[in-house]
Amino acid sequence: MVPQDFQRLISGVTAQLAGRPLDASLAAWLNATWPSGSDTYSELADACRTGVAEGWLCNRKHGGIRYGRIIKPTPDTHGFSVDVVDMQDIAGPHHMHPNGEIDLIMPLTDGATFDGHPAGWCVYESGSAHRPTVARGQALVLYLLPQGAIEFTLDESSA
Template identity: 50%
Template sequence: MSVPDLISLIAPIAEFCAGKDVDTALMAELNRRFPGDGPDFAAIAACLAEGIDAGDFCGKEAGGIRFSRPAKPSAATFEFSVDVVAYGDLAGPHHIHPTGEIDMIVPVDEAATFDGHGRGWLVHGPGSGHRPTIAGGMAIVLYLLPQGAIQFTGA
């Protein structure tokens, strides 16, 4: 699967999120409307796995974290950037989300969690920060960042 395939699969979700507050209410709506065991989630998860295997996603690596930004904010992504990371059992670099962050968590290993959450959606509100942590095995995380905004702190 290619970047255009991923964009076409993620576009309905980005459209659903566009204009909404990036908060826990959005997280609940995403988990209800696009559940981790649903067909939309499964199609995106398969695209991510195939794209990583084909080298279309996660072509860069630093500190054991494979990553890529398949799409910058644009009309096609409803002004979200699309980032994909794949790693396991470590914490990534601390960063702040000036406009929030919407995470699609795809455990490769069944027990894998991202920031304590399993398969599904996690939302970090505007101004929040964290060291993104995967525990319990390997996982793929797709990030939607409003306007592509992220600030690495070096902390």
């Protein structure tokens, strides 16, 4: 797996997401179509683990979180940017999703959760905000952001 292969893999996923509203029905569709343990989920998780091990994913570190944007939004990814983070029992910086966010949760520790979600997918609607939190262990999380839009905010715990 090299970054170009990773982009081709992601493009196959984003082709199915283009133009869909980011809402609870999309989360349900993703978890039914590509659930944890499915071939697509496993291929994405394996690619992310390989990319981290080889150093081309999560190649930055701050505040105990490894992260990195591997793909900027392009026509090849149907306007989605792709970020991957590696977190262990930590809350990340508070941010808002102007256009929403689609997350693929890949626990590295059995039972690890992301914002309370187990292995699989979660979707945040446009205008939503959160302080991304991995609990009960370590997980990789792949973020798909329409047009790459994310706004980091100040909250009480970061002021």
